[in-house]
Amino acid sequence: MYKLTLCILFCCIWISIAQNFEKSRSVWVEQGLVRGKIYKIGGQQIQIFRGVPYAEPPIGDLRFKKPVKKARWEREYTATEYGPPCLQFMDFHRYDNFSGHNMLKESENCLFLNIFSPYDSEDEAHLHPIVVWIHGGSFLAGSADTGINMEVVAKNFVFKGVTLITVNYRLGPLGFMSINYGNRIEANFGIWDIKLALEWIQRNIKQFNGDPSKVTIMGESAGAAAVSVLAVSPLTKGLVHQAIAMSGSATAGWAIHRHGLSSWDMGNVAEYLTCKKEISDEDSAQILNRESLAERVKVREACNLQDNVPSCLTADELTTEKMVECFRKEVNFSQPVFRRALAVELGVSKMVVDNELIPASGPELINKYARVPLMTGVARREWAHKKPEFYQFVKFENLTKAQCEDSVRKIIENAYVARLPYKVQNATIDLIANTTYLRYIDDVNINYEMPEIVQRLQNLEADIEFVSPCQREIEAYVANDIDVFAYSFDYMPRGPLIEEEHWYYTLFGDTPVALKRKANGLARHGPFHGLDHAFIFTEGYSSNFQIDPFTKRDKLMSKMLTKMIVNFAANGNPSLDHFKWEPFTNESSGYASLDLPPRFIRGDVHFPAPNFWNKEIEMLSRYVPASEDTVEQIETALSTEERIQLNAYRRAWYALWILVISLGFLIWLALICVVFHRCERTMAKPYDNIVINR
Incomplete structure (x- = not known):
């Protein structure tokens, strides 16, 4: 009896505590009533609404279209769980510590957002500045809950007086396939999704204690490129008031497609769906090596690793309109292996200039439209974790000079040329590659050991794709007299970095095996791409890396970094009480080194790398050699589709000249015949006035 009484008393106390820590809250939005939860942690309250739909499901007739505002719902909408992630085209986050279980629910019906906001039952009218987080993932993967620890979010943002909102947006071809109608281009559906989410925030966020006049958009990697675009787009005026771009810029070659046919153009995607173009064996193998044996057997003989070919794409004389209708009604991306192989084959899902949401590309876009304060920067060694x-x-093994030269040229072709607004000849690419080799590889002490060469190639690629675009964006903001706060994330944890990967082995059948190992190699050479994420939304976790243990020093770095973000969101200046962060100006250029302690460094970010790429190499890229093979060089620089079109023009031009020459010859022949005929008639006429003497 005594034990039963104690048990009942304990249950009553537990229920009382549980009720104190969690209760429901319902608010009205324009679509209807939505219910979330309030949690009490350490005497402070946080309201969390997860999986709030901001758009109609982009399926059926709404596929490959701009998103449509969510219609009203009749009953109370329960927003207590994350909505499904958008369809993933890479497996970067398949085993994410926080979103991994939700990744199993990936779906095309995925346009949801999540709200984490301060709550005070005694003052429900107080409004807080807003940070809108846009996840990265090459526009191919990720979700609004990727790498998001709710307790850390509460401590780092909400309890510091900030409302945090995270957003899902469409990925891969569903979000970034471009459709050319001739007189217009429809594309960037994933970016249109985020714009609609920002509109939803303006109309509804007051109900959640967010201040719609203080919206800071923040993103990392591809998310930073989206931030870079949305901060300047003419269509987001009034929706965005500040921006934080972490390791990504719209001026980078991987962010916005520059010239020629986009890899993710509808016609090009259709050719892979119908197997007119085949995914390379190398790219297929890269994906299959990470899949179960059953999956490999299932798709190895299939067309481009997909289940079936859409019959509507095999019809003759497909117009753009008919092809779009086919994509909306019949094309599906249900086969994960095909999705991933297609993404490896085609690369990053780039944005395109649509002359609406994105009216220009490169520095021109920023120069013309920059208008809101910006905080932007890069990691000290962005690609240090590249294997x-x-x-x-x-x-x-030791490498040869020829191998190194070949690697440098491939990086120039794939990374640097993509950011140029014009075509360059092969001779020009050779000139740039040679200059780059001298700058990054050649050295009196070079021994061509593989680890050292890889490290140098990492630095080269990082400077092209992150450092120099970041500096170019900074300068564009400065030219518009807009406050811009530049940084370099230089903090490196002293403790172990644990890397986790999942592989399939025949011995273990179709069960993936998790492999954990200390990242003692190249990843230890400096703060790499995405490591800063581990100090913002989690305690030491970023993608498949975990800082373990997460020490007091690491926690101090987390506190400092998130305080800077909060200060920028609230006041437009990330400075701390003990550290003055000056904006970058022409008169006083400089950036913050985010380390313990933080320092302010004069000059461009990671000088002289930006100067080399933005000035010296850009001058070389405009060099056009005057030689006999100039035409051949230009043709080599063209894409396959452009060469086909050029040959068609040539044939038409040759045919036209043949026709003109033939017509000229016929006309000339006709004139000769007419003249000769007239002469004959004249000579045959009788002459009666001629007298002949005998």
């Missing part, structure tokens, strides 16, 4: 196999080095 040797990314550069096709599969053996731990």
Whole structure:
């Protein structure tokens, strides 16, 4: 009896505590009533609404279209769980510590947002500045809950007086396939999704204690490129008031497609769906090596690793309109292996200039439209976690000079040329590659050991794709007299970095095996891409890396970094009580080194790398050699589709000249015949006035 009484008393106390820590809250939005939860942590309250739909499901007739505002609902909408992630085209986050279980629910019906906001039952009218988080993932993967620890979010943002909102947006071809109608281009559906979410925030966020006049958009990697675009787009005036771009810029070649046919153009995607173009064996193998044996057997003989070919794409004389209708009604991306292989084959889902949401590309876009304060920067060594196999080095051995030169040229072709607004000849690419080799590889002490060469290639690629675009965007803001706060994330944890990967082995059948190992190699050479995420939304976790243990020093870095973000969101200046962060100006250029302690460094970010790429190499890229093979060089620089079109023009031009020459010859022949005929008639006429003497 005594034990029963104690048990009942304990249950009553537990229920009382549980009710104190969690209760429901319902608010009205324009679509109807939505219910979330209030949590009490350490005497402070947070309201969390997860999985709030801001748009109609982009399926059926709404596929490959701009998003449509969510219609009203009749009953109370329960927003207590994350909505499904958008369809993933890479497996970056398949085993994410926080969103991994939700990734199993990925769907095309995915346009949801999540709200984490302060709550005070005694003052429900107080409004807080807003940070809108846009996840990265090459526009191919990720979700609004990727790498998001709710308790850390509460501590780092909400309890510091900030409302945090995270957003899902469409990925891969569903979000970034471009459709050319001739007189217009429809594209960037994923970016249109985020714009609609920002509109929803303006209309409804007051109900959640957010201040719609203080919206800061923040993103990392591809999310930063989206931030870069949305901060300047003419269509987002009034929706965005400040921006934070972490390791990404719209001026980078991987962010916005520059010239020629986009890889994710509808016609090009259709050719892969119908197997007119085949995914390379190398790209297929890269994906299949990470899949179960059953999955490999299932798709190995299939067309481009997909289940079936859409019959509507095989019809003759497909107009753009008919092809779009086919994509909306019949094309599906249900086969995960095909999705991933297609993404490896085609690369990053780039944005395109649509002359509406995105009216220009590169520095021109920022120069013309920059208008809101910006905080932007890069990691000290962005690609330090890239493995040797990314550069096709599969053996731990000394490399040859020829191998190094070939690797440098590939990076120039794939990374640098993509950011230029014009075509360049092969001779010009050779000139740039040679200059780059001298700058990054050649050295009196070079020994061509693989780890050292990989490290140098990482630095080269990082400077092209992140450092120099970041500096170019900074300068564009300065030219518009807009406050811009530049930084370099230089903090490196001293403790172990644990890297986790999942692989399939025949011995274990179709069960993936998790492999954990200390990242003692190249990843230890400096703060790399995405590591800053581990100090903002989690305690030491970013993608498949975990800082373990997360020490007091690491927590101090987290506190400092998030305080800077909060200060910028609230006041437009990230300075701390003990650290003055000056804006970058022409008269006083400089950036913050985010380390313990933080320092302010004069000059461009990671000088002289930006100067080399934005000035010296850009001048070389305009060099056009005067030689006999100029035409051949130009043709080589063209894409396959452009060469086909050029040959068609040539044939038409030759045919026209043949026709003109033939007509000229016929006309000339006709004139000769007429003259000759007239002469004959004249000579045959009788002459009666001629007298002949005998």
